[in-house]
Amino acid sequence: MEKLLNELSSECQSAYGVECDVAIDAQVPENLKRGIPLGLPSITENDLLRHFTNLSKKNYALSTVFYPLGSCTMKYNPLINERIAKNDAFNNVHPYQPIETMQGTLEVMYELEKDLCEITGMDTFSLQQAAGAHGEFAGLLVIAKYFKSIRQKRKKIIVPDSAHGTNPASAAFAGFEIVPLKSELDDGSVSHDKLKEVLTSEVAALMLTVPNTLGIFEKNIVKISKLIHDNGSLLYYDGANFNAVMGIVRPGDMGFDVMHINLHKTFSTPHGGGGPGSGPIGVKSFLEPFLPVPRVEKKKDKYVLNYKKLKSIGKLKAFFGNFPVILRAYAYVKALGGKGLKNVSKQAVLNANYMLAKFKDKINVPAGNRCMHEFVLSPKPLFKNDIRTIDIAKRLLDYGYYAPTIYFPLIVDEAIMIEPTETESKETLDKFVNVVNKIILEESCQELQKLKDAPINTPVRRLNEVEAARKPILKWK
Amino acid sequence: MNIPQDLLYTKTHEWVKIEENKIKVGITDFAQHEITDIVHVELPEIGTGVKKEQPAAVVESVKSAFDIYAPVSGKIVEINNNVLGSPELVNNSPYEEGYLFVIEFFNKKELDDLLKANDYKKLV
Numbered sequence: 001m002e003k004l005l006n007e008l009s010s011e012c013q014s015a016y017g018v019e020c021d022v023a024i025d026a027q028v029p030e031n032l033k034r035g036i037p038l039g040l041p042s043i044t045e046n047d048l049l050r051h052f053t054n055l056s057k058k059n060y061a062l063s064t065v066f067y068p069l070g071s072c073t074m075k076y077n078p079l080i081n082e083r084i085a086k087n088d089a090f091n092n093v094h095p096y097q098p099i100e101t102m103q104g105t106l107e108v109m110y111e112l113e114k115d116l117c118e119i120t121g122m123d124t125f126s127l128q129q130a131a132g133a134h135g136e137f138a139g140l141l142v143i144a145k146y147f148k149s150i151r152q153k154r155k156k157i158i159v160p161d162s163a164h165g166t167n168p169a170s171a172a173f174a175g176f177e178i179v180p181l182k183s184e185l186d187d188g189s190v191s192h193d194k195l196k197e198v199l200t201s202e203v204a205a206l207m208l209t210v211p212n213t214l215g216i217f218e219k220n221i222v223k224i225s226k227l228i229h230d231n232g233s234l235l236y237y238d239g240a241n242f243n244a245v246m247g248i249v250r251p252g253d254m255g256f257d258v259m260h261i262n263l264h265k266t267f268s269t270p271h272g273g274g275g276p277g278s279g280p281i282g283v284k285s286f287l288e289p290f291l292p293v294p295r296v297e298k299k300k301d302k303y304v305l306n307y308k309k310l311k312s313i314g315k316l317k318a319f320f321g322n323f324p325v326i327l328r329a330y331a332y333v334k335a336l337g338g339k340g341l342k343n344v345s346k347q348a349v350l351n352a353n354y355m356l357a358k359f360k361d362k363i364n365v366p367a368g369n370r371c372m373h374e375f376v377l378s379p380k381p382l383f384k385n386d387i388r389t390i391d392i393a394k395r396l397l398d399y400g401y402y403a404p405t406i407y408f409p410l411i412v413d414e415a416i417m418i419e420p421t422e423t424e425s426k427e428t429l430d431k432f433v434n435v436v437n438k439i440i441l442e443e444s445c446q447e448l449q450k451l452k453d454a455p456i457n458t459p460v461r462r463l464n465e466v467e468a469a470r471k472p473i474l475k476w477k
Numbered sequence: 478m479n480i481p482q483d484l485l486y487t488k489t490h491e492w493v494k495i496e497e498n499k500i501k502v503g504i505t506d507f508a509q510h511e512i513t514d515i516v517h518v519e520l521p522e523i524g525t526g527v528k529k530e531q532p533a534a535v536v537e538s539v540k541s542a543f544d545i546y547a548p549v550s551g552k553i554v555e556i557n558n559n560v561l562g563s564p565e566l567v568n569n570s571p572y573e574e575g576y577l578f579v580i581e582f583f584n585k586k587e588l589d590d591l592l593k594a595n596d597y598k599k600l601v
Contacts, residue, residue: 465539469516
């Protein structure tokens with residue numbers, strides 16, 4: 001393991017020193033002086049350089065390894081997008097500079113909104129939200145404001161247990177009461193009858209994740225849509241998994257009233273470790289008055305920002321949202337075009353189904369023979385001797401892989417969720433399937449201790465996550 | 478797996494011990510094993526009203542966070558402060574030291590819906 005700079009430090013060495021400015025020092029009153037030296041490490045320039053270079057070599061990156069965790073953490077992000085995002089013409093724009101001097105920036109937003117409308121079938125978009133859950137929150141505020149405007153008291157949001165966990169959290173945050181809906185056991189889809197049972201006049205909306213967290217496309221959307229709308233409620237589309245359906249189906253056509261889409265996932269932005277993201281929301285035209293301000297509008301040949309929307313839910317993020325993510329999405333959409341985007345989804349679904357087909361005879365797949373862009377394994381029946389999914393995931397690190405999502409969705413015991421994404425070769429997928437099979441089918445029986453000790457080959461061995469949560473040590477020494 | 482005969486159970490893996498007009502509630506041995514090592518427990522405040530089968534507390538492990546449901550409707554009259562500082566009690570002693578809270582119930586009839594030990598055993 002790499003030593004910390006503090007551990008490499010020794011008093012008699014230094015890479016760079018700052019001489020104390022005697023003249024300034026003399027002017028500082030004695031009672032304001034620190035008295036004891038700063039606890040900064042002293043280290044030679046070469047050792048410093050090596051320290052950081054060695055650390056950087058330990059990085060996990062898409063350029064070095066396969067990420068079976070998929071677009072939630074990282075999928076292929078074209079490097080050209082990085083160059084575009086770094087372009088001075090965008091990078092040096094200040095949000096307070098005169099509007100006439102940032103026409104290009106506004107044009108990108110205006111055009112991307114239009115493209116998103118075409119891709120999703122919604123009537124209009126707001127790009128302001130900082131990420132997916134922020135988009136959900138905005139969409140739910142729009143729904144709340146809409147019902148307020150037509151003087152209906154609807155305080156409930158129905159969320160199936162096969163939806164993303166952020167859905168109920170966002171709805172609660174937006175002031176709604178959550179009605180959980182138990183999904184069908186075999187594929188996490190919504191049961192018509194169970195939905196009918198909970199659908200009262202108090203229900204504002206149903207939030208559907210499509211494809212759901214088991215990687216399955218909801219079968220009865222049109223029927224569900226009719227049921228919801230006949231009840232005067234609205235239908236919300238969680239588009240975090242939109243990379244599975246681009247160019248194939250459009251939420252707007254299926255009857256959804258509000259949706260969010262994760263630009264950083266579907267339209268590529270490096271976003272591991274929680275950001276940056278962008279979660280635009282799309283709505284049908286009757287909800288447009290409630291969208292956040294400002295709205296980018298085109299007046300004759302000029303782009304303007306419209307803050308005067310009386311029914312708007314207000315502002316949710318400083319300035320224009322995470323513009324560099326919006327810009328990368330714009331570049332991605334324009335570079336691939338309609339055909340290209342459709343191919344991205346087709347390839348992502350094909351790759352996932354290829355892997356699923358290779359797994360399904362050996363490891364239990366709760367949702368059956370087909371999937372969209374991702375699928376869930378439940379190896380629990382194969383586990384003996386108190387082996388758990390966490391041990392499988394840790395052992396995968398030894399083979400040089402980034403671990404897939406585990407223990408999610410909650411409706412599958414000891415779940416392993418795999419999303420290969422669209423850009424991986426057959427060879428990469430084959431290799432990964434073989435390693436997972438080897439760990440689960442062979443090592444978990446024959447080399448039990450290895451699995452319990454894993455990871456063995458990584459710079460840091462298995463961390464005590466329980467102690468780390470119960471008694472965290474948050475500082476050095 | 479330990480399923481004491483003298484307790485009642487819910488389908489959502491809480492155990493219930495009846496003490497006059499009150500019930501003591503915790504999670505079963507099966508539940509603590511499935512949840513794995515518990516690192517944080519969130520309990521309701523004393524005096525909070527709870528509804529049957531609605532979330533009343535949260536336990537969190539390294540795996541995920543789980544809602545704990547009130548087996549019957551009533552009022553929280555006691556909570557186990559020890560599990561807040563030492564959440565491992567829920568793993569080590571789910572039926573004794575690791576209990577979560579006590580509810581004063583409104584309607585005795587709701588107790589009829591709870592499972593007997595043998596029925597709970599069949600469930601898990």
